[in-house]
Amino acid sequence: MPLVGLLLTVGAAQADTPVKALIPAKLINEAFSPFSVAKYMGYFSQEGLDVNLIAVGGSNEVALAINSGAGDVGAASPGQALVGLQSEQGLNLKYFYECNYRSIWTVTVAPDSPIQTMKDLKGKRIGIAAMGSAGSNFGKAMAAEAGLNPNSDVSFVAVGSGAQAMTALNQKVVDALVFSSQETSKFEANGFKIRYLDTGEGFASLPDVGLMARREAFDSNRTMLVGFARAVAKGYLFSLANPEAAVKISWKLFPESEPKNMDPKEALAGGVMVNKRRMEIWDSPKTKGLLGTFIDADWRRLLDYMKTSGVLKTDIPLDRVYTNDLISEINKFDKDEIRKQAMAFDISKMK
Numbered sequence: 001m002p003l004v005g006l007l008l009t010v011g012a013a014q015a016d017t018p019v020k021a022l023i024p025a026k027l028i029n030e031a032f033s034p035f036s037v038a039k040y041m042g043y044f045s046q047e048g049l050d051v052n053l054i055a056v057g058g059s060n061e062v063a064l065a066i067n068s069g070a071g072d073v074g075a076a077s078p079g080q081a082l083v084g085l086q087s088e089q090g091l092n093l094k095y096f097y098e099c100n101y102r103s104i105w106t107v108t109v110a111p112d113s114p115i116q117t118m119k120d121l122k123g124k125r126i127g128i129a130a131m132g133s134a135g136s137n138f139g140k141a142m143a144a145e146a147g148l149n150p151n152s153d154v155s156f157v158a159v160g161s162g163a164q165a166m167t168a169l170n171q172k173v174v175d176a177l178v179f180s181s182q183e184t185s186k187f188e189a190n191g192f193k194i195r196y197l198d199t200g201e202g203f204a205s206l207p208d209v210g211l212m213a214r215r216e217a218f219d220s221n222r223t224m225l226v227g228f229a230r231a232v233a234k235g236y237l238f239s240l241a242n243p244e245a246a247v248k249i250s251w252k253l254f255p256e257s258e259p260k261n262m263d264p265k266e267a268l269a270g271g272v273m274v275n276k277r278r279m280e281i282w283d284s285p286k287t288k289g290l291l292g293t294f295i296d297a298d299w300r301r302l303l304d305y306m307k308t309s310g311v312l313k314t315d316i317p318l319d320r321v322y323t324n325d326l327i328s329e330i331n332k333f334d335k336d337e338i339r340k341q342a343m344a345f346d347i348s349k350m351k
């Protein structure tokens with residue numbers, strides 16, 4: 001075979017780079033549509049990546065798995081990650097793309113509960129998905145801000161997720177729940193009744209979930225990190241422009257997340273509600289159009305908040321937590337083209 005033909009054959013045979021991407025949920029549902037859309041629409045493939053989206057349960061599990069090498073990229077709330085980054089010898093992780101510009105954590109009670117404010121949680125039991133959940137760290141922080149001792153005034157109980165968690169609340173096994181907004185939105189979409197407690201704008205406006213990787217990947221696998229985040233950014237813009245398609249795509253890839261025994265129109269309406277609520281916090285005017293940018297002042301507030309509440313014991317340099325070095329390159333794509341593609345997407349022709 002001529003040398004040119006041999007080179008073409010080798011080039012054509014090169015496979016996409018495999019990437020294990022960890023998602024902080026028991027089920028990957030419509031709240032994580034940017035990832036599902038990026039896979040379904042071929043945005044990952046366009047970056048030369050063969051991405052396997054893996055549900056691992058929660059943010060703490062994501063951080064520990066990425067740190068151990070069990071995954072390449074992860075989306076995680078910063079609770080346990082920040083605790084592990086307090087020392088140079090701690091978790092070998094760094095964030096490289098901001099996903100959520102407001103906190104995803106909520107405190108909910110039954111509609112008829114006598115609990116009206118966070119202070120009313122004194123002496124109460126608070127349900128979280130698992131004892132290793134990031135919800136425990138943020139639950140303690142919120143309790144401390146309300147003037148409670150998070151170690152003695154409240155107790156945290158693992159109640160699982162979904163209908164299991166709602167059963168624990170309705171049967172008064174626990175008095176309140178601390179869950180992410182994607183979980184509570186799913187509660188509501190599935191017909192469960194809950195009431196939200198006001199956690200204060202100071203907490204609600206704190207940054208949250210971002211993409212993380214091991215530190216060495218920023219030198220050895222920079223192209224993968226940029227390509228992964230760029231594909232997710234495209235998935236976000238698609239989801240924003242056509243939320244119904246984003247929901248349908250999520251259910252197509254992960255059918256176990258589609259509500260069963262519900263009227264299809266009601267199920268879709270509920271899915272769109274879940275999707276829109278999460279997409280509302282995926283960007284901020286502070287980014288000035290550069291998707292994924294970390295805002296130093298907001299992250300400093302988060303670190304100060306967690307230190308004041310006792311979750312963190314020491315100060316952490318911001319450059320140990322995240323980097324904006326990849327953001328400019330991540331944003332090098334035609335955003336209007338993605339929006340047009342989303343608007344032209346025909347759900348009825350999905351295979």
